[in-house]
Amino acid sequence: MEPLTRRQALILAGAGTASLVVGGAGLLWSTDSGSNSAAGQMLAEPRVMRSVNGALQVKLSAAEGQARVAGRQATVMTYNGGLPGPTLIVRPGDRLAVSLKNGLSKVTNLHVHGLHVSPEGNSDNVFVSVEPGKSFDYEYQLPDNHPPGVYWYHPHHHGMVAEQIFGGLYGMIIVEDPTPISVGRERVLVISDITLDSSGKIPAAAAMDRMLGREGDLVLVNGQVAPTLRLAPGERERWRIVNACVARYLKLQLDGQHLQLLGMDSGRSVNPQEVTEVVLTPGNRADLLVTGVAGTSALRTLPVDRGDAMGMMGTGARSSSDSVDLATVEVKGTTVAKRSPVPAQPPQRDLRTETVAATRQLTFAMGMGGTSMSDGGMSFTIDGQPFDPARIDSAVQVGSVEEWTLVNTSTMDHPIHLHVWPMQIIDDQGGAIDDPVWRDVVNVPARSRVQVRIAFDDFPGKTVYHCHILAHEDAGMMGVVEAK
Ligand code: C2O
Ligand code: CU
Ligand code: CU
Numbered sequence: 176m177e178p179l180t181r182r183q184a185l186i187l188a189g190a191g192t193a194s195l196v197v198g199g200a201g202l203l204w205s206t207d208s209g210s211n212s213a214a215g216q217m218l219a220e221p222r223v224m225r226s227v228n229g230a231l232q233v234k235l236s237a238a239e240g241q242a243r244v245a246g247r248q249a250t251v252m253t254y255n256g257g258l259p260g261p262t263l264i265v266r267p268g269d270r271l272a273v274s275l276k277n278g279l280s281k282v283t284n285l286h287v288h289g290l291h292v293s294p295e296g297n298s299d300n301v302f303v304s305v306e307p308g309k310s311f312d313y314e315y316q317l318p319d320n321h322p323p324g325v326y327w328y329h330p331h332h333h334g335m336v337a338e339q340i341f342g343g344l345y346g347m348i349i350v351e352d353p354t355p356i357s358v359g360r361e362r363v364l365v366i367s368d369i370t371l372d373s374s375g376k377i378p379a380a381a382a383m384d385r386m387l388g389r390e391g392d393l394v395l396v397n398g399q400v401a402p403t404l405r406l407a408p409g410e411r412e413r414w415r416i417v418n419a420c421v422a423r424y425l426k427l428q429l430d431g432q433h434l435q436l437l438g439m440d441s442g443r444s445v446n447p448q449e450v451t452e453v454v455l456t457p458g459n460r461a462d463l464l465v466t467g468v469a470g471t472s473a474l475r476t477l478p479v480d481r482g483d484a485m486g487m488m489g490t491g492a493r494s495s496s497d498s499v500d501l502a503t504v505e506v507k508g509t510t511v512a513k514r515s516p517v518p519a520q521p522p523q524r525d526l527r528t529e530t531v532a533a534t535r536q537l538t539f540a541m542g543m544g545g546t547s548m549s550d551g552g553m554s555f556t557i558d559g560q561p562f563d564p565a566r567i568d569s570a571v572q573v574g575s576v577e578e579w580t581l582v583n584t585s586t587m588d589h590p591i592h593l594h595v596w597p598m599q600i601i602d603d604q605g606g607a608i609d610d611p612v613w614r615d616v617v618n619v620p621a622r623s624r625v626q627v628r629i630a631f632d633d634f635p636g637k638t639v640y641h642c643h644i645l646a647h648e649d650a651g652m653m654g655v656v657e658a659k
Contacts, residue, residue: 216399216401216402216403217402217403217404217405218362218364218396218397218399218402218403218404218502219397219398219399219402220262220362220363220397221257221259221260221261221262221346221347221363221365221397222255222257222261222262223261223262223264224261224262224263224264225264225265226264226265226266226269226271229266229268229269229270230269230270230271230272231263231264231265231269231270231271231272232272232274233261233263233271233272233273233274234255234273234274234276235254235255235260235261235273235274235275235276235285235328235346236254236255236256236275236276236278237252237253237254237275237276237277237278237279237283237330237339237344238252238253238256238278238279239251239252239278239279239280239342240252240253240256242258242343242398244258244369244371244375244393244395244398244400245371245393245400247371247375248375249369249371249375249376249377250375250376250377251342251343251369251377252279252339252342252343252344253343253344254344254345254346257346257398258343258395258398259343259345259346259347259365259367259397259398259419260328260344260345260346261346262346262347262348262349262363263328263346263347263348263349264348264349264351265317265348265349265350265351266317266350266351266353267317267318267319267320267321267322267323267350267353268317268318268319268321269317270314270315270316270317271287271313271314271315271317271348272312272313272314272315273285273312273313273314273315273328274310274311274312274313275305275310275311275312275313276309276310277305277306277307277308277309277310277311278307278308279307279339280307281307281335281339282304282305282306282307282332282335283305283330283332283335283339283344284301284303284304284305284311284330284331284332285305285311285313285328285329285330285331286299286301286328286329286330286331286594287299287315287326287327287328287348288326288327288328288329288458288592288594288615289324289325289326289327289348289440289441289460289597289615290315290317290321290326290348290350291317291318291321291322291441291595291596291597291634292315292316292317292318292595292634293315293316293595293634293636294594294595294634294636294637294638295634295635295636295637297311297312297313297314298313298314298315298316299313299315299594299595299638300636300638301331301332301333301594301638301639302564302637304332305332317350318633321350322350322441322442322443322597323350323351323352323353323443324349324350324438324440324441324442324443324460324462325347325348325349325415325416325417325440325460325461325462326347326348326349326350326441326460327345327346327347327348327365327417327419327460328345328346328347328348329344329345329346329419330344333562333564333648333649333653334649335649336421336645336648336649337380337388337389337421337422337645337646337648337649338380338649340367340419340421340645341368341369341370341377341380341389341391341421341645342369342377343367343369343398345365345367345417345419346365347363347365347415347417349363349415354518356413356437356464356517356518357411357514357515358411358412358413358464358514359406359407359410359411359412359511359514360406360410360412360413361412361413361414361415362404362412362413362414362415363397363415364396364397364414364415364416364417364502365396365397365398365416365417365419366394366395366396366416366417366418366419366420366425366455366501367391367394367395367398367419367420368390368391368392368393368394368395368420368421368423369391369392369393369395370389370391370392370393371392371393380646384422384646385553385646385650386484386541386553386646387422387484387494387587387646388421388422388423388457388494388644388645388646388647389421389422389646390420390422390423390496390497391420391423394420394423394476394499394501396474396501396502401500401501401502401503402502402503403502403503403504403505404474404502404503404504404505405504405505405506405507406465406467406504406505406506407467407506407507407508407509407510407511408467408468408469408506408507408508408509408510408511409466409467409510409511409512409513410466410467410506410511411464411465411466411467411514412464412465412466412467413437413462413463413464413465414461414463414464414465415460415461415462415463416453416455416460416461416462416463417455417459417460418455418456418457418458418459418460419457420457421457421644421645421646422457422494422644422645422646423457423476423496424454424455424456424457424479424481424496424588424590425453425454425455425476425479425496426452426453426454426476426477426478426479426496427452427453427454427455427461427474427475427476427501428451428452428474428475428476428477429465429472429473429474429475429504430472430473430475431468431470431472432465432466432467432468432472432504432506433449433465433466433467433468434449434450434451434453434463434464434465435447435448435449435450435463435464435466435517436448436450436453436461436462436463436464437462437463437464437517437520438461438462438520439453439455439459439460439461439462439614440459440460440597440613440614440615440616441597441613441615442523442597442611442612442613442614443462443520443523444520444523444610445519445520445521445522445523445610446517446519446520447464447517450463452477454479456588456590456616456618456643457590457616457643457644457645458590458592458615458616458643459590459614459616464517465504467506467511468506469506469507469510470506471503471504471505471506472503472504472506473500473501473502473503473504474500474501474502474503474504475498475499475500475501476496476497476498476499476501477498478495478496478497478498479495479496480493480495481494481495481496481587481588481621482494482585482586482587482588482620482621483586483587483621484541484586484587494587523610523611523613524599524611524630525599525611526576526599526601526611526628526629526630527599527601527611527628529576529628529630530576531576531577531578531628532572532575532576532577533571533572533575533577533578534577534578534579534580535569535577535578535579535580536579536580536582537557537558537569537579537580537581537582537591537640537654538557538558538559538582538583538584539556539557539581539582539583539584539585539589539591539619539642539652540554540555540556540557540559540584540585541553541554541555541556541585541586541587541647542554542556553650554650554651555642555647555650555651555652556651556652557640557652557653557654558654560651560654561650561651561652562639562641562648562651562652562653562654562655563655564655566655567637567655567656567657568654568655568656569640569654569655569656569657570656570657570659571629571631571656571657571658571659572631572658572659573631573632573633573634573635573658573659574631574632575630575631576628576629576630576631577628577629577631578601578626578627578628578629579598579626579627579628579629580624580625580626581617581619581624581625581626581627582619582624583619583620583621583622583623583624584622585621585622586621586622587621587644588618588619588620588621589618589619589642589644589647589652590616590617590618590619590642590643590644591616591617591618591619591625591640591641591642591643592615592616592617592640592641592642592643593615593629593640593656594615594638594639594640595634595636595638596629596630596631596632596634597613597614597615597629598613598614598615598617598627598628598629599611599612599613599627599628599629600612600613600614600617600625600626600627601626601627601628616643631658634658635658635659636657636658637655637656637657638655638656639653639654639655639656640653640654640656641653641654
């Protein structure tokens with residue numbers, strides 16, 4: 176096993192499990208609380224809430240409470256007392272109704288990351304504010320042709336996002352396949368990170384965290400530190416993975432096991448792709464098939480260099496995500512018969528052959544001269560301006576295809592995310608045309624540019640694009656797009 180981070184090892188010295196203890200009246204909203212049991216070190220799954228007859232109605236209560244993380248008592252933020260919150264499973268065409276209750280001491284709201292739904296009214300509207308003690312009823316109508324895949328939900332109130340997600344507010348949304356894929360088991364792996372001080376509280380973010388993005392001392396899988404997963408040789412499992420970290424990039428490897436990627440974000444290749452690693456920037460998701468090969472493997476994230484802050488805050492502080500062992504995978508027992516092949520998926524739309532109605536360039540920059548303490552004296556801008564909810568930065572036409580060039584002038588990578596409409600990454604190297612690559616978070620490496628095309632097919636309204644290093648978003652690296 177790769178060594179754990181120093182802090183992780185210290186904390187693990189006490190106990191190996193992370194389980195949730197629901198503490199304090201008011202934290203419990205319903206029986207959908209307390210997803211993690213204290214049953215040893217096996218990977219625990221968040222509670223599941225599944226749609227019936229085309230509808231899923233859930234209550235999500237965001238509140239601060241006590242949880243056991245890495246064997247210690249911790250004060251975290253949860254949905255319904257679970258770290259992570261419940262997994263919501265829906266199908267294309269379903270109606271998802273979420274009644275969000277804000278039991279936190281600060282304003283919050285809810286975003287359904289990656290879902291192709293309206294950004295208006297009480298749908299996926301990030302301009303909504305839910306004050307402490309108040310509730311808000313969201314309702315999302317998924318189109319009949321909504322892509323199946325892995326999505327997630329998290330708070331999105333500008334200025335609070337990094338703190339609330341780092342605190343524990345996240346959960347997975349699965350849009351099921353019309354034709355199921357034969358597997359022995361489906362698993363949810365919500366990967367997040369957190370830092371706890373000696374009293375089990377999350378310390379306030381330091382200036383450096385606000386500049387580089389905050390990486391926690393502990394990396395959690397479904398709220399647990401280094402859990403174990405067990406499967407039989409030859410068994411095929413489906414792992415749906417979300418990177419819910421607010422800044423940490425994940426480069427996942429599972430040496431010795433057979434991995435096939437079904438898709439990432441809402442993108443899905445026609446046939447599963449054999450892979451040896453999967454890179455997830457904050458916000459990205461993977462839909463992965465794992466076929467067991469006898470032996471013990473570590474699910475590990477390898478180091479990712481995501482640039483530095485050259486000349487800022489005096490030094491060239493580097494921001495690289497560390498190598499961490501996330502889980503142990505034990506494959507043993509009687510070999511299981513081979514499962515039927517994965518049915519071919521419908522080919523994805525390819526915007527490279529479509530007419531572009533408009534082109535646009537967005538420049539993401541970091542500099543000195545932020546005006547408030549909250550951004551550590553730095554500025555985080557798009558086209559020279561910090562976020563202003565009252566300003567429309569990009570006006571697009573419903574029904575049109577646009578080509579956007581995402582330019583990063585800074586010395587750090589920025590994972591750029593657009594709500595509602597996925598982006599197709601355009602290969603402009605002139606090489607062979609392979610499968611279209613669709614993402615809703617696109618990494619734009621330091622001092623480089625990436626071209627994407629977006630089909631604004633439906634859903635008039637206002638929403639946002641931003642850096643998914645959430646400290647950058649909170650400090651202003653976000654813009655407003657309006658489709659009419
Ligand atoms: Cu995952 Cu605008 O967010
Ligand atoms: Cu989003
Ligand atoms: Cu950024």
